[in-house]
Amino acid sequence: MEAILLQILNGLDKGSAYALIALGLTLIFGTLGVVNFAHGALFMIGAFSAVTLSRLLSTSYTVIDESRTDFLGNPLKVEMPYLHDWFGPEFGQAIINWSVPLAILFSIPIMVAVGFAMERGLIKHFYKRPHADQILVTFGLAIVLQEIVKAVYGANPIPTPAPPAFSGSFDFGALIGFDPLQIMYPYWRLVYFAFAILIIGAVFAFLRFTTFGMVVRAGMADRETVGLLGIDIDKRFTIMFAIAAVVAGLAGVMYAPINSPNYHMGMDFLVLSFVVVVVGGMGSLSGAVLAGFLLGILESFASMAQVIEVVPGINQIIIYLVAILILLTRPRGLMGRKGVMEE
Numbered sequence: 298m299e300a301i302l303l304q305i306l307n308g309l310d311k312g313s314a315y316a317l318i319a320l321g322l323t324l325i326f327g328t329l330g331v332v333n334f335a336h337g338a339l340f341m342i343g344a345f346s347a348v349t350l351s352r353l354l355s356t357s358y359t360v361i362d363e364s365r366t367d368f369l370g371n372p373l374k375v376e377m378p379y380l381h382d383w384f385g386p387e388f389g390q391a392i393i394n395w396s397v398p399l400a401i402l403f404s405i406p407i408m409v410a411v412g413f414a415m416e417r418g419l420i421k422h423f424y425k426r427p428h429a430d431q432i433l434v435t436f437g438l439a440i441v442l443q444e445i446v447k448a449v450y451g452a453n454p455i456p457t458p459a460p461p462a463f464s465g466s467f468d469f470g471a472l473i474g475f476d477p478l479q480i481m482y483p484y485w486r487l488v489y490f491a492f493a494i495l496i497i498g499a500v501f502a503f504l505r506f507t508t509f510g511m512v513v514r515a516g517m518a519d520r521e522t523v524g525l526l527g528i529d530i531d532k533r534f535t536i537m538f539a540i541a542a543v544v545a546g547l548a549g550v551m552y553a554p555i556n557s558p559n560y561h562m563g564m565d566f567l568v569l570s571f572v573v574v575v576v577g578g579m580g581s582l583s584g585a586v587l588a589g590f591l592l593g594i595l596e597s598f599a600s601m602a603q604v605i606e607v608v609p610g611i612n613q614i615i616i617y618l619v620a621i622l623i624l625l626t627r628p629r630g631l632m633g634r635k636g637v638m639e640e
Contacts (some may be wrong), residue, residue: 308598312590348455464484561621584630
């Protein structure tokens with residue numbers, strides 16, 4: 298029971314990242330009809346936004362500390378963060394410690410700008426081109442962004458710790474009433490799952506209950522008719538591209554303490570997220586979310602030592618096997634629209 302519950306938690310953790318990235322991918326495909334292979338790069342940019350803010354908040358200057366000396370008796374030179382001077386040692390350090398949550402606000406304008414630039418500067422020229430052309434050009438853009446990040450931040454992963462308040466582990470067994478079981482799970486992974494549910498709920502509520510969202514959904518169903526009503530649907534779709542970029546960026550920001558940001562993390566998640574989108578159904582938002590969590594849980598169970606002993610390497614291919622089985626029996630995916638991926 299302990300192993301099963303732990304794998305479910307691990308699966309929900311992985312599934313949260315898959316679902317958030319796949320949700321953004323589906324927003325772009327459903328509105329613009331573009332297969333965006335640069336979406337994983339947006340996830341990476343979000344993670345490095347957290348790294349950037351952490352470095353900015355930790356900016357310091359050198360001071361002489363007369364109370365401390367080296368082995369020769371000389372006063373030590375120490376680095377003093379500017380925030381300690383401006384807000385005091387305690388509050389200044391608290392701001393530094395909470396750099397990752399603060400990066401949520403920091404990253405939003407960055408991701409909006411990147412999304413607008415990507416859509417207006419490149420992707421709009423490929424709306425009517427074949428999907429193969431879209432894949433090639435966006436994959437090339439992803440490589441360019443990846444190499445830029447590598448040149449600026451280096452090739453090594455950059456540890457980005459969670460706030461000290463969430464650095465420990467939570468006894469999940471005691472919470473659900475299984476006192477004999479010690480199911481210790483990191484606080485930040487639970488925070489990430491809750492954050493993913495919040496973002497997913499906000500996106501669905503925005504599309505369902507706002508006038509803007511209703512127009513977008515109408516445009517997704519019949520773009521020409523909405524345009525004939527005098528609505529600038531192209532402008533709204535551009536805004537949706539920026540929103541999708543923000544979703545991917547926020548997923549990256551909050552994932553930074555779980556997996557230290559590195560220049561290839563976007564590519565690592567991109568392929569799996571596209572599999573999630575195809576399994577859920579191209580253009581289906583609810584399908585993308587459902588498939589993200591289901592495949593995350595399956596991958597987690599396939600990673601158990603007992604399973605790997607029976608079928609070595611199954612954890613590396615389980616998602617692709619499931620995708621093959623689903624697409625053989627239901628080409629449109631679990632919740633895809635009729636006619637999509639069935640030609």
